[in-house]
Amino acid sequence: MNSQESISDQVSLAILRALAQAVTSGELPSGLVLPSEITLERPKNRDHGDYATSVALSLSKAAGLNPRAIAEVIRTYLMADPVINGSVSAVDIAGPGFLNISLARAGQGSIIASILKEADRYGHGNALAGVSVNLEFISANPTGPLHLGHTRWAAVGDALGRVLTAAGAKVTREFYINDRGxxxxxxxxxxxxxxxxxxxxxxxxxxxxxxxxxxxxxxxxxxxxxxxxxxxxxxxxxxxxxxxxxxxxxxxxxFRTNFDIWFSERSLYDNDFFKHCLDRLRSQGHVFEEGGATWLRTTDFGDDKDRVMIKSDGSFAYFASDSAYYISKRERGFDICIYMLGADHHGYVNRLKAIAACAGDDPSYNIDVLIGQLVKILENGEELKLSKRAGTIITLEELVEKVGVDAARYTLIRYPVDTPMVMDVDVLRSRTNENPVYYVQYAHARICAVLRNATDLGIAYGIDEIHPELLEHERERELIGALAEFPRVLAGAAELREPHRVARYAEELAGIYHRFYADCRVLPLGDEKATQLHSARATLCNATARVIANSLALLGVSAPEKM
RNA sequence: GCGCCUGUAGCUCAGUCGGAUAGAGCACUCGCCUUCUAAGCGAGUUGUCGCAGGUUCGAUUCCUGCCAGGCGCGCCA
Incomplete structure (x- = not known):
């Protein structure tokens, strides 16, 4: 990570050093417990700099000092720190004791440089490096077409897979086929x-x-x-x-959703695999017989009742499969098993976690269950009711026919899965701000057009044409600041398993770009002579297109060069 | 009855390791294309962040209780 350390990482590490120095010098009490890391926030108000931290406020009580006094001490050491010396232009103390940090032009230039250098890997991290993740989603019965509910998982699950991969995890996408019973x-x-x-x-x-x-x-x-x-x-x-x-x-x-493994429920019973699972659970001491049935004592681990695995007639309950399937995943080498389930299955969370605990695993780490709320669909202002009986289910295929893959995927991904959502077919077909997928894609296409024109005009752009000292317009600052945020957004999306954060970020970035475009002319006008500023702005455009494309790639949505 | 999710602007919704005046789109009014894609930009209006307490220097955010809505509680799958 060292070589790719972002400016904000460098600054937060510098603050830690400043605190340590202050304790050594006696300016802060020697027994003071320092935070293990400093999270910088991006102030909403530009007057508050590029980054801000409230460490001084939170240390105030333990240190027995006025927060502003603590901030002053941090500021002194921070200004003298050789690592960030060139990239930070000002450290201010504001309000009750906030530290506001402003980046120097050089610091902004390094952001653009790393985007161009890392290209399609810009923003990717290594928080999950070495972690093997099994991501199971959709898992429909093979008894009918995939419907709207499955579609949400298809889009979100696939995007989550991309996000986790970008965070360094080794991800296996798995579709569990309920082919028995x-x-x-x-x-x-x-x-x-x-x-x-x-x-x-x-x-x-x-x-x-x-x-x-x-x-x-x-x-x-x-x-x-x-x-x-x-x-x-x-x-x-x-x-x-x-x-x-x-x-x-x-x-x-x-629908651009591909699985690595299609796992048959039936196969869990081949070659005595289920017996092996039962033995393993029994050896952990959580299996018991009662009333002629074989049970797993899930109440040992927070479930509200014990669960039957083998019924008294000798047949397997569905829970037998659940248990064996989890064990299969772990024995195949997965560290984290992610389950994406519909809201009507939220009662399963405790019992699934209990399976992990009964198998001797750590349910807070090895298993992660995401619950998604239902999707409604609106057309001509009316809800299309989903009824299998009446044969009016909306299938994934029909949705795509109505609105296209990009719009369907994007819309399903841009909401947190734990809120119910309504898809309005008419909006998804529209070409306006109401339809955020076009808003984002349009920004990308617009930049591509500008860059094509730049090439035609012989304007150079790229890593040798950053010229950060020339980028002094407020819109340019804003844009660079937003580009710098991408790695943090992606890391958060992976950690919280929330790919919608990437979509929201892309919308914000697109908006900032459109405003930049309106206020900052990129290419020479008429017979105006080409200058370094034109190159610098074209380079900034280039970097922006890169980040928008990277964001859309994580969602499985195309980034068109022309629209 | 027990459990999970939700309650933020007229509408649809963002906003989680607690932070500085709570955001976006739509809708409504008014501006901006003879030069880079107007699928765009700008300006104006809108809030008891469900209610009541608590923790804190500070709460939309954390805790408790309550209200409202959705969903789930089988030797079904």
Whole structure:
């Protein structure tokens, strides 16, 4: 990290050094417990500098000193610090004891230089280096098309994978196929009934897609109708499964969401793997028998009731799969298992965490469960109701047909997953500020146009044309400040598992760029002579395009060069 | 009954290791294209941050209680 240490990191380390020096010199009490790190914040008000910290305020009580006095001591050592000497232009004390730090032009220039140098890796970090993450999302039954609820996870899960990767983690995306149990049997029975032209079972699967699937199966396997009932049920089930799974895979690929592993629930029971899991849990002392069933004592770890794994009739409860699946993930070498579940599954959080604890793991580290709220969709001002019965479910594919992959992905990602959201199809089709994906993409396309023109005019730009001393306009300062924020935003998004932060940042950056563009002419006007300022501004544009493109890449959204 | 999530501008929502006058888009009014993409920019108006306490130098943010809405609590999957 040393070579890529950002200005803000350098400053916060310098503040730590200043505090240590102050303690050594006796200006701060010797017993004072110093913070392990200093987090700088970006003041909303530009008069408060580029960075600010309130350490002096928080140390005041323990030190028994006036916060402004502490700030004064820090300021003195900070100004003398050789490392940041050239990049910081001023350290001011404001209000009750805030330290406001302003960057020198040279410091701003180094930000642009590192963006151009690191290119598509700018902003990436190593907070999760060496950590192996299993990211499981969607995990739909292979008994029908992916619908709107799955779509949110497809977009957010994929973006989270990109964000975690950018933070240095080794990420494996996994789709858990619920291919065993009653639902599969009902699916087979529904297909068979449809194929035979008899009523589908009451609790079976309905909808036009069932008829189409049935038709397609008979088309390639007319003999299925003449098998015995038992044989034909499983034949229809397996054929339907294969078709539906292939369909889900195709739709997801078109949605730019790719999985490394498609994990079959059935496979958990192959080769006595489940027995092995049970033995492992038993050896940890959390398995017991009662009423003819085999249980996991999840109440040892905060669950509100114990869970049955093997029912008294000898069949496996769904929880058996959950337990074995978790153990499988850990035995395959994953340090952190992330689960993305719908709000209707939030009751599972405790029991999943309890599985980890029962297996002897640390539930606060090895397992991370994210709960997402539901999505509603609006068209022509009316909510499209989702009903499988009525056959009016909105599929992922239909949504993409309506608004396109970029708009669908972007909109689903830009909200925190724990808030319910409404997608308005009409807005997503619009080309205005209401539609943030265009706002961001437009900024990128606009910059590309400017750079094309710069090249035509023979204006040089790039790492040798930064000229930070010429960038003194307030808009330029703002823009550089925003570019410098990207690594922190990305790190936060990874740590909190919140990719929406990247989208919000991209919107803010795009807005700052548009304002810069309105106020700062980049290229020479008419027959005006080209100067270094033109090159410097074009270079700033170049760096901005880079950061916007990097942000969009993390969301799986395209960064067009022309619109 | 127990548990989880949510409650911020007229609308849709940002804002988490507590910070300096609480933000954006939409909507409404008015400006800005004979020169870099107007899918853009600028100006104006809008708030008991659900309510009540507590911790703190300082709370939209943390804690407790309450109110309102959504969801979940099977030897179903």
């Amino acid at each position: 009653n639902q599969m049997e009902l699916f087979g029975a529904s297909l068979r009934a449809a194929a035979m032209g008899v009523p589908v079972p009451e609790d079976g699967y309905h909808g036009e897609y069932i008829n189409e699937l049935a038709k397609s199966i008979i088309g390639s396997h007319p003999d299925y109708l003449h098998l015995s009932e038992v044989e034909s049920l499983s034949a229809f089930r397996d054929a339907g499964y294969a078709l539906q799974l292939a369909d889900q895979q195709r739709v997801l690929q078109d």
